[in-house]
Amino acid sequence: MKREDFWYIAAESHELGKNQVLSRSILNEWIALFRTESGAIAAMQDKCLHRTAQLSNGKVINNNLQCPYHGWTYDQTGEVVRIPSLGPEYKPQGKCAKTYQVMEKEDYIYVKLGQSFPELQPFSMPCFGEKGYTTIRLQNLFHNNVTNCAENFVDIPHTTFVHPKIFRDAKDEKFGARIEREFGRVKVTYKNEKKNFGWFSWFLNPTGKEIGHTDEFFVPNITSVHYRFGGKNHFIITSQSIPINDQETLVYTDLTYNYGIWTQLSRPLVKLQAQAIIDQDIRILNNQMKTINKYGAHFQNSPADIIHTWIESLQAEIEEGRDPYAMPKKEVEIEFWV
Numbered sequence: 001m002k003r004e005d006f007w008y009i010a011a012e013s014h015e016l017g018k019n020q021v022l023s024r025s026i027l028n029e030w031i032a033l034f035r036t037e038s039g040a041i042a043a044m045q046d047k048c049l050h051r052t053a054q055l056s057n058g059k060v061i062n063n064n065l066q067c068p069y070h071g072w073t074y075d076q077t078g079e080v081v082r083i084p085s086l087g088p089e090y091k092p093q094g095k096c097a098k099t100y101q102v103m104e105k106e107d108y109i110y111v112k113l114g115q116s117f118p119e120l121q122p123f124s125m126p127c128f129g130e131k132g133y134t135t136i137r138l139q140n141l142f143h144n145n146v147t148n149c150a151e152n153f154v155d156i157p158h159t160t161f162v163h164p165k166i167f168r169d170a171k172d173e174k175f176g177a178r179i180e181r182e183f184g185r186v187k188v189t190y191k192n193e194k195k196n197f198g199w200f201s202w203f204l205n206p207t208g209k210e211i212g213h214t215d216e217f218f219v220p221n222i223t224s225v226h227y228r229f230g231g232k233n234h235f236i237i238t239s240q241s242i243p244i245n246d247q248e249t250l251v252y253t254d255l256t257y258n259y260g261i262w263t264q265l266s267r268p269l270v271k272l273q274a275q276a277i278i279d280q281d282i283r284i285l286n287n288q289m290k291t292i293n294k295y296g297a298h299f300q301n302s303p304a305d306i307i308h309t310w311i312e313s314l315q316a317e318i319e320e321g322r323d324p325y326a327m328p329k330k331e332v333e334i335e336f337w338v
Contacts, residue, residue, distance in 0.1 A: 001116070001117065001317075001318055001321065001322065001323050001324065002114060002116070002318065002321065003027055003220055003243070003318060004027060004112075004113040004114030005112070005114040005116045005117045005120065006112070006120060006219075006220050006221070007103065007110040007111070007112045007120065007121070007122040007123070008026050008027075008110065008111055008112075008113075008221070008240075008242050008243070009108050009109070009110055009240050009242055009252050010022075010024045010026065010031060010033055010043065010102075010109050010110065010111040010242075011024060011033060011108075011109045012107060012108060012109070012137065012139075012252075013104060013107040013108065013109055014107070015109075016033055016034075016035045016041065016109060017035065018035050018036070018037055018039060019034075019035065019036070019037060019059075019060040020034065020035055020060065021033065021034045021055070021056050021057075021058060021059065021060060021065065022034070022056065023046060023054065023056035023057075024111075025244045025245065026111060026113065026242060026243065026244065027113060027243050027245075028243075028244070028245040028246070029045070029113055030045065030046035030047065030054070030056075031043055031044070031045065031046055031100065031111060032044055032045070032046040032054070032055040032056040032058075032065065033056075033102070033109065033111075034060050034065045035060070036060065036063040036076065037063055038063070040063075040076060041102050041104060041109060042065070042076040042077075042078075042099065042102065043099060043100040043101075043102040043111050044065075044074065044078050044097045044098060044099045044100065045097055045098040045099075045100075047097070048067040048069060048070075048072055048097075049072065049080065049095055049097055050067065050069070050070055050072045051069055051070065053067055053068060053069035053070075054068075055067055055074070055097075061073065063075075063076070064076075064081055064082075066082075070083075070084070070085065071083075071084040071085075072084075074097055077096070077099060078096045078097035078098065078099040079092075079095070079096050079097075080092040080095035080096065080097075100112060100113055101115075103122060105122050105124075106124070106125050106128045106129070108122070108125075108252070110122040123218060123222050123240065125238055125254050125256070126224060126226070126236050126238060126256060127234070127236060127256050127258070128254065128256060130258075132258045132260075132263065133234075133256055133257065133258045133263070134256070134257065134258075134263050134264060134267060135254050135255065135256045136254070136255040136256075136267060136270060136271050136274070137252065137253070137254055137255075138252075138253040138255070138271070138274060138275060138278065139250065139251070139252055139253075140250075140251050140253070140278050140282060141248065141249070141250055141251075141282075142241075142248070142249045142250075142251055142281075142282055142285050142286065143247060143248055143285070143286045143289050143290075144247065144248075144249060144285040144286065144288060144289040145243070145246060145247060145249060145289070146220065146221045146241045146242075146243045146249050147311065147312060147315050148285060148288060148289070149239075149241045149249050149251060149285060150217055150221065150222075150223050150239075150241055150311060151307070151308045151311055151312075152281055152284075152285055153223040153225070153237075153239050153241075153281075154186075154188065154215035154216070154217055154223050154225065154307060154311075155307070155308070156175065156190075156336075156338055157304060157336065157338060158284070159338070160338055162280050162281065162284050163277055163280055166273070166276060166277060166280070167277050172337055172338075173192075173337065173338055174192065174335055174336075174337055175190055175191065175192060175193060175335065175336055175337070175338055176190070176191035176192055176333065176334075176335050177189065177190050177191065177333065177334050177335075177336070178191075178331065178332075178333050179306055179307060179310065179331070179332050179333070179334065180329070180330070180331045181310045181313070181314070181327065181329065181330045181331075182329040182330075183325050184218060184219040184314060184324045184325040184327075185216060185217065185218050185219070186216065186217040186307060186310045186311050186314070187214060187215070187216045187217075188214065188215040188216070188307055189213075189214050190211075190213040190214070190215075193211045193213050211227055211228065211229060212226070212227070212228035212229075213225075213226070213227050213228075214226045215307075217307075217311050217314075219314050219315070219318065219324045219325075220314075220315065220318055220324075221240060221241045221242065221243070222238070222239070222240050222241070223237075223238070223239050223241075224236065224237070224238040224239075225237040225238075232258075232260070233257075233258065233259050233260070234257060234258045235255075235256075235257040235259075236254070236255070236256045236257065237253065237254070237255055237274075238253070238254045238256065239251050239252070239253045239254075240252045247289060247293075251278075253274070253278065255270060255271070255274050257270070303334060303336075304334065304336040306332060306334060310330070313327065314327065
């Protein structure tokens, strides 16, 4: 498998209106997205065949995309349907831009760069649109790679140092965790977790009861963190890390939760708190990549880092062109302190 075989978010649906064009970069590939009057979406390489101007700077005319340089016009399949300099009667033949598969799902627009593994589908966002749940969506640019971002999003030990008071406090509490790796996924199920959520504990877990907490990583770029408080309140943080290039990652984060009567009332507070935490992660991850660029990525691991090493093992399979879903199942229990 290759990274191009997976689906990646290119935009939120509301960002691409009818007869509009968007420029995006995924895996260092430039993409022009456009939507027709009927709402259909096309995705093609952001390069005109004629003199290589960016098509994303053009405009949609009669459901086709027109280049801004000489007006060469492309239909949704990438075929050149008009060359203005040759007159209105001229019918171009055999000229076709590179196109990509595109799909709209759960108010996201996904693009797949490769043609292999047609059975793969975009990730289904947990509880999106379900009765009683609301979703807040955030976009943030990280100057780091996908793997380092994903590892941060499912890493508890950093929270007491990067997010003191705002998310967790250092209390030297012992955590238990069962970690599983199977079918392209790493899942962590935590034990003995109760009230240590910084000042936000009053909202997330006011009763202080034990929390149901799982963290999951799905190849190649998705993390989903689930908290269940008191058996009924449910809070999910799902992040899709989109590789713009080797050192820039655009992260789409869904905060999906059900807190009864507080679900809608709490939206402004939840959004503000979440963005403050993400801003702190941006700073530390940007600094990490700055240091990697100077000294290289030579990581020393401890037993508490097994989550990271298993994520990296799945990513390494993709880098080597192998199938990460075929890796043997592993399971281990660990303890660590926070």
